[in-house]
Amino acid sequence: LYIIVRFVIGHSVTLGGILDRAIEAEDKKHGDIMRLDHVEGYLELSAKTKTYFATAVSLWDAEYYVKVDDDVHVNIATLGETLARHRKKPRVYIGCMKSGPVLSQRGVRYHEPEFWKFGDPGNKYFRHATGQLYAISKDLASYISVNQMCCNKYANEDVSLGSWFIGLDVRHIDDRRLCCGDPA
Template sequence: MWIISETKEGITRTTTVEAERLKLVSENCITKFLQQQDIKLVSKDNFGILDKTISNLEIELAEAKAAQESIISGVPISEEIEKGESRRKRKYFMVVGINTAFSSRKRRDSVRATWMPQGEKRRKLEEEKGIIIRFVIGHSATLGGILDKAIEAEDKKHGDFLRLDHIEGYLELSAKTKTYFATAVNLWDAEYYIKVDDDVHVNIATLVETLARHRTKPRIYIGCMKSGPVLSRKGVRYHEPEYWKFGDKYFRHATGQIYAISKDLATYISANQHVLHKYTNEDVSLGAWFIGLDVQHIDDRRLCCGTPPDCEWKAQAGNVCVASFDWTCSGICRSVDRMKEVHRHCGEGENALWKAAF
């Protein structure tokens, strides 16, 4: 209740007092508001760091759980995993797994002759840049047979294979992809894990710079996102026996020629590989594993440029492609014969990789 004096002087004095009170209240409100804004800014800056810290703890928990299960079940940890313990002490930026098959020796040689550094350069890439590149392959149904021995001889010569505990087969690509990520994340402590086919051209430095832009995000899934009709008719390529689960069209997912995932997601696959369902198509399987998670899908069309003249024009315009292939062939058509041509017209140059800052 306001008490107002009858005199003008009283009114003046009372109004002045109230004005002072209002001023104090106003100043307090402004101060509190500014403090709240400061807190919001600090929270926003630190949110990404805190989120990543929590993710790292989850990763360590998953690794400890896997080791405990190995001890309880009596199944020894593989020799490669044991060797990987020393590697894990060092941090890597990315692991690039090139999916290949027993029959693809010429494809592998075309990659070695173009965008994949060899010998001392590859070792330097690992030591100085923290970049691991390996051809990824499992074993034949007859373990130790002629196919496996051929890969062993090739690996002895080049030393650029990652051998998986997986039986190779055309319809087993979803299982192979799952095993690859689970194996790679246990061998190398990297920020990113990439899968690429052996008939795709890749500019490694451009890939590095692209991924480096997303380092503050803990769970990312990068590729050329696509959707398309679910093929329910038997006998057609990419037929999906479980078509009824999807409706008429697939959800958005990265095309299988090349994609990258962050460490958190690779660890998630490793920790849950026994319960992750495999669909016929590997890229659909990967997308399905992430669809219900708090994952940031990044659609980057530089990961799916066409072969010359498309990637060549883009390179001349200063927009170098990360990866190039032909959609009609799900890779570079006749890649053994054309990989050098694509590299000559669309490659970023050998020095780009060593100059890359990230």
């Protein structure tokens, strides 16, 4: 099992600005950055997720594609062992699974503008992996790549990813070792 690690980033609003030039210099020095055709922004994480999977699938013929937040420290060997355990299984979605409340109140962190799609007030999101760290198999990443134009983007990237798999025959693997803090 080989693991390729890249820091994934799009572009700043000011294309070619000081931040973009600094990232390009960093990449020239270390060769560990994957640039996306995407403008960075917190409210754009769901779009970035779609772009990441579509781009990664086009670049690498991998068994799994993993997303890790930049503030999460990962034991690469342990992650590799975790992925290897599920190698023969199709349509795998591995992470710290949760199902929290849909937040309809404006101004609160993780507010979901499309809250009404989840039913009556007080409902919870469907089961999905927390956004800090998750992995999906090649077939699921390919599905996102092919269908990215019709995959809805919710306010939260982890909810968006989980929603793209609703209605598909996906094996959700809840691995508590991939939890970062309280996944409630």
